[in-house]
Amino acid sequence: MRLKSGRTILSCAAGALILLQPAAAFCWGPVGHEAVGFMAEDMVTPQVQTALSQILGGVTLDQIANCADELREAGTDCAGLFDPPLQADDLTAPWHFVNIPLSAKVSQTPATAAIDQYKDCDEAASGPTAEAMKDSMEDCVRGQVQFAVQVLRAPAPELPADAAPGQVQAQAATILRQRRMALMYLVHLEADAHQPLHVTSDNDEGGNAEKVVFQGRRQSLHSVWDGVIGAQSAMDAKALAELLKKDLSQLPQSEIDGWTQGELDAVINAGIGEGFNIAKNTIYPDYFAAKAANPREPTVPLGDDYQSKMQPIAFRRLEQAAVRLAFLLDQSLGQNPEFAPSAEKSSATAGAWRKHGRLNLKKPDLSGATWDGRAPVLPKN
Numbered sequence: 294m295r296l297k298s299g300r301t302i303l304s305c306a307a308g309a310l311i312l313l314q315p316a317a318a319f320c321w322g323p324v325g326h327e328a329v330g331f332m333a334e335d336m337v338t339p340q341v342q343t344a345l346s347q348i349l350g351g352v353t354l355d356q357i358a359n360c361a362d363e364l365r366e367a368g369t370d371c372a373g374l375f376d377p378p379l380q381a382d383d384l385t386a387p388w389h390f391v392n393i394p395l396s397a398k399v400s401q402t403p404a405t406a407a408i409d410q411y412k413d414c415d416e417a418a419s420g421p422t423a424e425a426m427k428d429s430m431e432d433c434v435r436g437q438v439q440f441a442v443q444v445l446r447a448p449a450p451e452l453p454a455d456a457a458p459g460q461v462q463a464q465a466a467t468i469l470r471q472r473r474m475a476l477m478y479l480v481h482l483e484a485d486a487h488q489p490l491h492v493t494s495d496n497d498e499g500g501n502a503e504k505v506v507f508q509g510r511r512q513s514l515h516s517v518w519d520g521v522i523g524a525q526s527a528m529d530a531k532a533l534a535e536l537l538k539k540d541l542s543q544l545p546q547s548e549i550d551g552w553t554q555g556e557l558d559a560v561i562n563a564g565i566g567e568g569f570n571i572a573k574n575t576i577y578p579d580y581f582a583a584k585a586a587n588p589r590e591p592t593v594p595l596g597d598d599y600q601s602k603m604q605p606i607a608f609r610r611l612e613q614a615a616v617r618l619a620f621l622l623d624q625s626l627g628q629n630p631e632f633a634p635s636a637e638k639s640s641a642t643a644g645a646w647r648k649h650g651r652l653n654l655k656k657p658d659l660s661g662a663t664w665d666g667r668a669p670v671l672p673k674n
């Protein structure tokens with residue numbers, strides 16, 4: 294994996310480093326991520342709930358929702374899932390975003406082809422250049438979500454019938470660790486992919502370099518969105534999840550179903566494409582207008598109505614993240630024959646790659662994977 298420039302790595306955490314506000318170092322902030330975890334755990338099929346409890350040993354999705362951020366900063370044992378704990382690793386920072394330049398055009402339907410041009414994480418290197426295309430899938434949020442889905446979907450490689458008990462045990466431990474790692478990333482990164490300023494940048498680190506005043510506090514535009522436009526300081530994750538579930542229950546089911554239509558890749562891209570268009574058509578124009586109205590201000594006041602204007606948009610993004618996360622879990626763990634109900638196990642393998650079966654990447658070869666808080670080993674085409 295190519296090492297990213299310091300500038301790129303700062304994208305998510307720049308607000309924290311510049312403004313010394315620890316909360317800005319998180320993506321969506323801990324409350325937003327946990328709320329997505331709470332909701333998704335409720336939405337997956339009973340079969341997937343069982344698979345999750347087998348893999349996580351009773352630890353819940355909200356409890357692991359922020360581990361990928363903790364890993365970057367200080368390392369993490371992720372609610373006790375990793376012993377020894379994963380070491381701090383800030384080179385995973387680019388996995389949390391993709392800086393599609395604000396000037397790009399990304400149609401919402403279908404989003405796939407347009408986003409394929411922006412596989413590289415950093416806008417400075419994005420576009421259909423050879424360099425950008427070469428290693429892009431490892432680095433950005435989309436490639437990492439795809440990879441996690443593949444790991445969770447793959448059954449353990451078959452061992453020879455005469456394998457020694459030690460070999461069987463060692464493989465089981467490796468696979469368990471990889472699946473925990475995949476869940477840790479998937480739960481977090483699919484939510485990050487729905488933060489509009491994680492998928493867009495105006496050469497400003499996704500809004501981290503835009504200094505604003507919101508609710509009397511100087512921060513970056515990016516961190517206002519990470520804090521769910523004030524919700525993070527007003528309520529805990531459980532309360533936010535309840536609020537969002539209630540909001541979702543008032544939407545027509547057909548609208549919610551529309552969020553998970555198409556192939557897996559299209560569903561993943563749809564989340565990114567929507568967020569990009571919200572940033573391009575709403576967040577940045579609003580910010581530029583506020584900036585133009587206050588030309589002498591070193592920080593841009595966002596106005597008293599910013600919360601009432603933008604919070605419903607942020608809430609919908611979290612709802613869509615939860616629905617799509619549950620879908621990705623159903624389409625990965627729910628399609629893994631190892632977790633099929635025992636009565637169906639014999640026929641599960643044949644059906645395992647049915648509906649929503651296509652991903653651009655090859656099925657991962659788990660036998661050689663080393664995904665220990667470092668770069669995952671991705672199959673190369």
Ligand SMILES: [Zn+2]
Pocket residue numbers: 305319320321361362389481485
């Ligand atoms: Zn993140």
